[in-house]
Amino acid sequence: MKILKSSGFKNKETEKIVKEQVSAIIEDIKINKDEALKKYNLKFDNNDRSVINVSKEEIEEAYKQVDEEFIQNLKVAAKNIENFAMAQKESFDNNFEKEIYPGVILGQKHIPVTSCLAYVPGGGYPLFSTALMLIIPAKVAGVKRVVACSPTMKSIPKINPKTLVAMDIAGADEIYATGGVQAVAAFTYGTESIKPVDIIVGPGNKYVTEAKRQCYGTVGIDFVAGPSEVLIIADETANPTYIAADVLAQCEHDLNARGILVTTSEKFGLEVSQKVDEMLETLPTKNIAKPSWDNNGEIILVDSLEEAVQISNEYAPEHLEINVENNEGIIEDLVNYGSLFIGEYSAEVFGDYVSGTNHTLPTLKASRYTGGVWVGTFIKTCTHQVLNKDAVKSLGPVAINMATEEGLHAHANAARVRVEDK
Known part of the structure; x- marks a missing residue:
């Protein structure tokens, strides 16, 4: 690296x-x-x-x-x-x-x-x-x-x-x-x-x-969120103009936003860096995007896509873009991200506004254990149970023994009174 x-x-x-x-x-x-x-x-x-x-x-x-x-x-x-x-x-x-x-x-x-x-x-x-x-x-x-x-x-x-x-x-x-x-x-x-x-x-x-x-x-x-972030995995087949635009789209969020490029091509990484500098010259939000890129932006050169995947999973980014020749070869190995954008036309901006996926996503490595806001955020999965007398006779002694072993004698008694009830 x-x-x-x-x-x-x-x-x-x-x-x-x-x-x-x-x-x-x-x-x-x-x-x-x-x-x-x-x-x-x-x-x-x-x-x-x-x-x-x-x-x-x-x-x-x-x-x-x-x-x-x-x-x-x-x-x-x-x-x-x-x-x-x-x-x-x-x-x-x-x-x-x-x-x-x-x-x-x-x-x-x-x-x-x-x-x-x-x-x-x-x-x-x-x-x-x-x-x-x-x-x-x-x-x-x-x-x-x-x-x-x-x-x-x-x-x-x-x-x-x-x-x-x-x-x-x-x-x-x-x-x-x-x-x-x-x-x-x-x-x-x-x-x-x-x-x-x-x-x-x-x-x-x-x-x-x-x-x-x-x-x-x-x-x-939903979750505790920090500064917004994008990580882009790209090889020499990607479009440097697209990638530079996506990095700056992230950086203009605020001064703490993070734009990260992980690439297998040094030439491509340098091209993206140059494109970013060119775009910044005329960007209306340069006052935010430039210091954000200068202070927080990264371009990381790796030897292989396998190494890129490893770095991405460690970063666990909010947004993850994949722009490589063989997308299918690495997608299954990517496990930590808030939302995944596959291919050169699947820019983060579409997810931010109009494609339909949610843009309220985990940051600060929280995608290791949670996804973004979705319908399930507002739904509780609750369990229930119904036991009949035969079940009590069969499982009661098991419950009595386990509760007694834990020293919870009132628990044991709650089972016992039902077992012994004629």
């Missing part, structure tokens, strides 16, 4: 300070509820709304502020996301009961959570696509109360109209103009104006991420 371009990626944030600040806000929300929520809305987002809930009239006004082409594009993306989510839902159509021992009938049911929050970031961009990615799978899963929230714009105390329209098209039941740590805490513990939810999904900055981490347990979460 040879490093053609190394990463200066370092997490310089003081985790202790972030944890303490987040903890203080959460405690304030728990105690002072709406009063604290509005205080932090004003402090962090210049949001002075007295009513956090977004009205039907606000939603209708948002539609007037966006053009028809944008609305139609949202509907195309929404339909693809819905169709894929419905295909995923079919994998849950397997509720069953089975007699696994004489007189013992066991079964399972797939039950959607009752409520969820789709947290849609505001930040530097109106991330309306995230509204589609979070709300639609929840609705397809059968969640009865799907709530959405997003920070307001800095200029006026309203959610960006593009985001608001996306939330409505996706089918949100309730929408709230709030974000940040205070929103995560409010939907975890509840306030006078906000009823808590069962699970919170969606990305956010380091403070939102830490708030999800601290609230987890009281509320469910």
Whole structure:
């Protein structure tokens, strides 16, 4: 392995300070509820709304502020996301009961959570696509109360109209103009104006991420996400212009985003590096993409595709692109990724917006143990059992012995009274 371009990626944030600040806000929300929520809305987002809930009239006004082409594009993306989510839902159509021992009938049911929050970031961009990615799978899963929230714009105390329209098209039941740590805490513990939810999904900055981490347990979460990342495996047959464009598409997310190329060709790696520099000259988001690439980008030269696969599995990237002559030769060996993009035309951007797969994906190596947000994020698999008298007579002595051996005598007695009951 040879490093053609190394990463200066370092997490310089003081985790202790972030944890303490987040903890203080959460405690304030728990105690002072709406009063604290509005205080932090004003402090962090210049949001002075007295009513956090977004009205039907606000939603209708948002539609007037966006053009028809944008609305139609949202509907195309929404339909693809819905169709894929419905295909995923079919994998849950397997509720069953089975007699696994004489007189013992066991079964399972797939039950959607009752409520969820789709947290849609505001930040530097109106991330309306995230509204589609979070709300639609929840609705397809059968969640009865799907709530959405997003920070307001800095200029006026309203959610960006593009985001608001996306939330409505996706089918949100309730929408709230709030974000940040205070929103995560409010939907975890509840306030006078906000009823808590069962699970919170969606990305956010380091403070939102830490708030999800601290609230987890009281509320469910999808996963703890960090900076966005793409890893691309490419050989000399790939198109350097495509790869450079994909790297920069990742880097413009934020200053901590990571673009990584793993290639078997030194010539190709240098070509991509040159193309990146050329594209940066005219890129409108150069102020973010260039430092992101300079500080976090990597180009790694490997001797073989087998070595590339090994490196990819160790990185466990959020997005993984494969651009090699023989894709099928390595796909089965790739096991750690949030979402896989196969072939030169399957750019990450299509998954981000319109192809139908979800773009809310695990980062920071979390793809070693979890996938991204999907219909299953909102569904619980729950078991049940029915035993008859014959089963109790047969299995009771086994249960009594095992409970006694563990020293749990009340457990043993719960079985014994049924065995001995005439």
